[in-house]
Amino acid sequence: xxxxxxxxxxxxxxxxxxxxxxxxxxxxxxxxxxxxxxxxxxxxxxxxxxxxxxxxxxxxxxxxxxxxxxxxxxxxxxxxxxxxxxxxxxxxxxxxxxxxxxxxxxxxxxxxxxxxxxxxxxxxxxxxxxxxxxxxxxxxxxxxxxxxxxxxxxxxxxxxxxxxxxxxxxxxxxxxxxxxxxxxxxxxxxxxxxxxxxxxxxxxx
Amino acid sequence: xxxxxxxxxxxxxxxxxxxxxxxxxxxxxxxxxxxxxxxxxxxxxxxxxxxxxxxxxxxxxxxxxxxxxxxxxxxxxxxxxxxxxxxxxxxxxxxxxxxxxxxxxxxxxxxxxxxxxxxxxxxxxxxxxxxxxxxxxxxxxxxxxxxxxxxx
Numbered sequence: 400x401x402x403x404x405x406x407x408x409x410x411x412x413x414x415x416x417x418x419x420x421x422x423x424x425x426x427x428x429x430x431x432x433x434x435x436x437x438x439x440x441x442x443x444x445x446x447x448x449x450x451x452x453x454x455x456x457x458x459x460x461x462x463x464x465x466x467x468x469x470x471x472x473x474x475x476x477x478x479x480x481x482x483x484x485x486x487x488x489x490x491x492x493x494x495x496x497x498x499x500x501x502x503x504x505x506x507x508x509x510x511x512x513x514x515x516x517x518x519x520x521x522x523x524x525x526x527x528x529x530x531x532x533x534x535x536x537x538x539x540x541x542x543x544x545x546x547x548x549x550x551x552x553x554x555x556x557x558x559x560x561x562x563x564x565x566x567x568x569x570x571x572x573x574x575x576x577x578x579x580x581x582x583x584x585x586x587x588x589x590x591x592x593x594x595x596x597x598x599x600x601x602x603x604x
Numbered sequence: 605x606x607x608x609x610x611x612x613x614x615x616x617x618x619x620x621x622x623x624x625x626x627x628x629x630x631x632x633x634x635x636x637x638x639x640x641x642x643x644x645x646x647x648x649x650x651x652x653x654x655x656x657x658x659x660x661x662x663x664x665x666x667x668x669x670x671x672x673x674x675x676x677x678x679x680x681x682x683x684x685x686x687x688x689x690x691x692x693x694x695x696x697x698x699x700x701x702x703x704x705x706x707x708x709x710x711x712x713x714x715x716x717x718x719x720x721x722x723x724x725x726x727x728x729x730x731x732x733x734x735x736x737x738x739x740x741x742x743x744x745x746x747x748x749x750x751x752x753x754x755x756x
Contacts, residue, residue: 516701523707538714542707545756549703 491528
């Protein structure tokens, strides 16, 4: 009888692991439909249905320019300053949407090429921020900030921006802000005032 | 005791049946010109680390472990590979723009610094894929140099 019990135990275990596995898969799939833009960028696969959904949401009176992207970036930055992971994730996901409808047809073809590159990269960072822990969010925010600086160089800005930088975080990290005062998004309250203004980007719109 | 027997039989049947479910095998034999190792030609010690610890998930060719013969292990690995390649496929490295490369290199550095890669569920079985402190140092140094050589 002992043998039977052992065999049963083994099979119960394999069954349980199977069940767990299938749950895991379906969870992952949900995640994927949230992040379809990642897939579209990487492999240019078409998931037409998902696109339609996305666009409907974003067409509701949304601006389709760099202004909205910057606005979302600023919301994200504030959330990181406040060390609020959920707010940061929400802003990240919002930014994915604004990047997606960012209309670049008005730019020259070389600018379009550069902007497209920036959009793909920024989208990936924003997506990661949308689903990660605070530390990882801040890691991606650094590269995202670089993308935003390069974007503003092409698109200009309708409000004066300040490029600020703190030498402590990851061998020096920059970010953009609407205000001259330093509020550090990489540390939050831990080291709120680490940093200085590197550059003032004047409005030229 | 009849109860036990029935359960055992059912589970056995499930176990046998799932063995026939196919998994998609990730085993392309062509190494495209865009491959990271071909393009960058890193020193042997770096090449070895990447191949041993990363390529199984982050490229189009997996050297399958023995347990991949068994379900549900094979599904598990398939799922990992799919997600891993979505993030980073070393075979397609040179398709990326300099900005994207720089971004990925930074991610690689961060993942290794924070001991997030190679995935711990993987190194649990593949002890060889575990990175020593020296290996970590070497790969981070190499990756940082490569990143600095780009203009982003």
